[in-house]
Amino acid sequence: FMGEVIGTEGHWYNYLFMSNKNITQAALNDIKNQAHELGANAVHIHSNMFFITSVTLLGQAYKC
Numbered sequence: 828f829m830g831e832v833i834g835t836e837g838h839w840y841n842y843l844f845m846s847n848k849n850i851t852q853a854a855l856n857d858i859k860n861q862a863h864e865l866g867a868n869a870v871h872i873h874s875n876m877f878f879i880t881s882v883t884l885l886g887q888a889y890k891c
């Protein structure tokens with residue numbers, strides 16, 4: 828276990844211009860980048876929160 832990570836994307840001012848798929852992919856990229864900074868090579872996402880304007884992913888980073 829390397830640490831907790833949170834990936835998020837979307838804001839009240841840009842969600843109209845981005846598809847839900849793109850917002851979700853950006854949140855995944857954010858959580859992967861945070862895990863990489865911790866030295867992890869795997870992420871277990873245990874919670875996802877989808878709002879009208881954003882996506883937030885909560886997970887745990889691991890080095891396997």
